[in-house]
Amino acid sequence: MSPPFRRRALAVVATWAACVAACGALCVLAPPAFAVMDIEDRGPVLHAGRFSLRVSNVGVLGNPWFVNGRSYDPSWEFPSGSGHELLGHAELWVGGLTGSGERRVSGGPMLEWRPTLEPDDRVRLTVAGDPGGRWNVDDDGDGRVDEEIVNGRDDDGDGLVDEDFDMPAQELLTAEYTDDTREAIQYGYDGGEQHVPLGLSVHQEAFTYNRPGLDGIACVRFVVTNHSAHTVRDLRLGLYADLDSRGRNEGAGHLDDAVARIPYSRVVPKPESAINAGGYWRKPCFERTQGAAIAAAPLPGQANVPIGAIVPLSHTTDPLATFTNDVFPGVREARAAARAPAYDTTFHVYSYSPGLPPGQGGPPSLDRDRWEALEGRWPGVRDETLPQDVSVLVSCGPFAYLAPGQSVEFSVAFVAASTRDSIPALAITARDLQRGSRFNMLPDTAKAGAWFAGATGVNGHETYYEPPEGIVFSYDPHCPQKVYDDYTPDPLTQGPSISFEIEYRHGKPIWTDLDCDGCTGNDGVDRTRPWYLLSLLPPPPAQRASAGDSYARIEWNDAPEAVLASGRVGDSGLRFAGYKLYRLSDWRRDGLLPPPERWQRLAVFNADGASGATLAGITDESSPVTGDVDGIPVHAIGRYAFVDSTVHDGFDYSYVVTSFLRAHAPYDTLPGYVAELESSFEPDFDARVVPHVAAGARGGNVWVAPNPYRASAPWDRPAVPGDVFTKHVDFLGLPRERCTVRIYTLAGDLVAEIPHDGSSGDGQASWNLISRNGQDVASGVYLFVVDSASRHQTGRFVIMR
DSSP states (O other), X not given: OOHHHHHOOTTOOOOHHHHHHHHTOOBSOOOSSOOOOSOSTTOOEXXXXXXXXXXXXXXXXXXXXXXXXXXXXXXXXXXXXXXXXEEEEEEEEEEEEOTTSOEEEEOSSTTSSBOOSOTTOSOEEEETXXXXXXXXXXXXXXXXXXXXXXXXXXXXXXXXXXXXXOOOSSEEEEEEEESOOHHHHHBOOTTSOOOOOOOEEEEEEEEEOOSTTTTTEEEEEXXXXXXXXXXXXXXXXXXXXEEEEEETTOTTGGGSEEEEEEEEEEEXXXXXXXXXXXXXXEEEEEXXXXXXEEEEEEOTTSOOOOEEEEEEEEEOOOGGGGOOOTTSTTHXXXXXXXXXXXXXXXXXXXXXXXXXOBTXXXXXXXXXXXXXXXXXXXXOOOTTOSSBOOEEEEEEEEEEEEOTTOEEEEEEEEEEESSGGGHHHHHHHHHHHHHOEEEOOSOOOSOTTBTTOOTTTOTTOOEEEOOOTTOOEEEOTTOTHHHHHHOEEOTTOOOOOOOOOEEEOTXXXXXXXXXXXXXXXXXXXXXXXXXXXXXXXXXXXXXXXEEXXXXXXXXXXXXXXXXXXXXXXXXXXXXXXXXXXXXXXXXXXXXXXXXXXXXXXXXXXXXXOSSSEESXXXXXXXXXXXXXXXXXXXXXXXXXXXXXXXXXXXXXXXXXXXXXEEEEOXXXXXXXXXXXXXOOOOOOGGGOBOOOOBTTTTTTOOEEESSSEETTXXXXXXXBTTBOOOOXXXXXXXXXXXXXXXXXXXXXXXXXXXXXXXXXXXXXXXXXXXXXXXXXXXXXXXXXXXXXXSOEEEEEEEEEX
8 A cells, every 4th residue: 555545535535537548538517526436646555465456446457547648556566566467457357147138247447336426435545453353353343243344334323433343464455436327427438438337336346365375466345236126037147357477668568478377276185074864974075276377478488477366256146046856845946046256266267458459359449349358258358368468367156146235245255476487375264264164162052063053053953044035935054965965974984864854934044055065064163354364563653754964863652562563464473573664765666666575674673672772772762652452552653763863865765663472383383483574565656755954054065966976876766657757966064044056067067057045054956857858958068156245165076877
């Protein structure tokens, strides 16, 4: 998350001209108010992991606005700061039949999805440790747990907003948008087709982790709700993604990729299932995870570059579709009422090349064609063919109907790795994240091993099922035929000799063996927590940096300690260990900031004082308390402070402070083993500082830094998109009064003139190496003259391009 986005005022409103520039189309009619679209530069970026993924509130992931100069944020950059992009952009498509039977798709042309006119309907940032995010805890004291989602709304009607939710990851970005805003309907889209909305709202979540092994994964979840008064039928969900593998500034780097379907598979043995049915029947059990990750990868023989892939994870299912034995009364009618597939295995992937015409391998451009693409009937291109620009459509469904007020959802993962060989393991981990952690929280009171006893999640009864209102049918919840189909009997075993017929109706949940498999629902699991595998870590502290004459001062607070002590993050095996301070002075880069490995670790401050610098040595005990975390005080920025006196005046520096923990393994497993876990690395380009000299501070002598200026030196900040005018030299030691600095060639030609007012104490002026005629100056020796009311001084400096 870029800190400028975090600080940005909510009242900032996008103009209509900005909307036009976003897609290069004409507006039909300018409405009187505007939704605030998060598509500007320095916008929301998911980056607690090893990557940076741009997130918006218009149904778009990535940064398609880079090409028109609107935003210079990364799209999906891996590793962060490397300048290597894995995605052009991705966009949400939702297709359905309107009440008149017309096929329509929302999404496709960007900006068919838009936020509401509420000025605070923006992308929202939540981090681990924020209030209200503890799982299975009644954070607001209303007798319910995790009843809210992070959406800026009062979901439970108690007058509070986002006060009791389950925080799934280290960093979470959420957004709300719809397909029927006035702006979306009246906008003029490329191709001339008018947008016909389906009346849908979307809650979007994008989140990531910074634990090793999880820090290359971004999970994205879309929840689509019908807020209209009509039923949408034959619904299909899709994510259209223009995958890439290229340098950010490579004009043709997206043209040498091919779609690769990278298979993954894992089989894990589980405890056998033993069911008592007139004697014990036994079955070996395994957990299988398999599928394919969809990547845009360079063809064989090309450079070994980072690779990104999309992994389909899950979508809404309807248990009614799994009741297949029509012998029982009402089953046929109940199954006909199912609104979603029985299992989340309906994902399909189709490949296109944006450089080809629609219908000839190119992606569709009209609603009826997008519908065919979601169905899999739109002609595409073969995978791993000639190098070209590639895009994919990940589609799932159909969902039979979406009545007013109903929702469906689907989720995918974006996984990034240094090599193709690492993708399968990441894909499997992403699937594990979606399944989450499993808990046995209710007493297992059922008769051990009895095939007809299922509470609470034993003997194959994996689902606690309750039909929707108005659905009534009878069924055998125990699926006795599984014993004959899959199990090996002990000697003299007779098998199930009776059948049960139990009525299902709303308000009467029943433990049921829906999948007819004794290997699921045989361990007493009655609660799952999706997206959670390992405990979360504290965030980095709030921090600031300032600079003076030959020094920089870095200050931060103690919020990570309070968050950990409160129990909002971490677990019993984690102990707060201290802080690490990093400095950037090597500005060789491809984006706004270089990658983390380019930063120098300046100091480590240990909380226990066992080695190195101690935290106590930089603590200000007089720092005021500015808040608390569940009663644990949090002190102001300045609780800790460090002065870096190894800097030089006139040079750019940036600093990052992280917190770190020590993880102690249980003594009976790995005695003495200790691992360090560090908070996310979150640099802020706008927080860079330049040490400077006070006016007249050194006896009236003016000098230039750096001198000589070398364009290829590590301290030189090269121009990149979004930060073009970066090169500079500084005149230091200017007088405490108004003065003018004039720069000349050796031949006496005036190159530039810099007025400066040092009366307030500022003794430093910067020159961007551009002449008064607007041209970059050439290498050479230059003279400078400083004139003020009380003095005249000359000097010289060297520029080496």
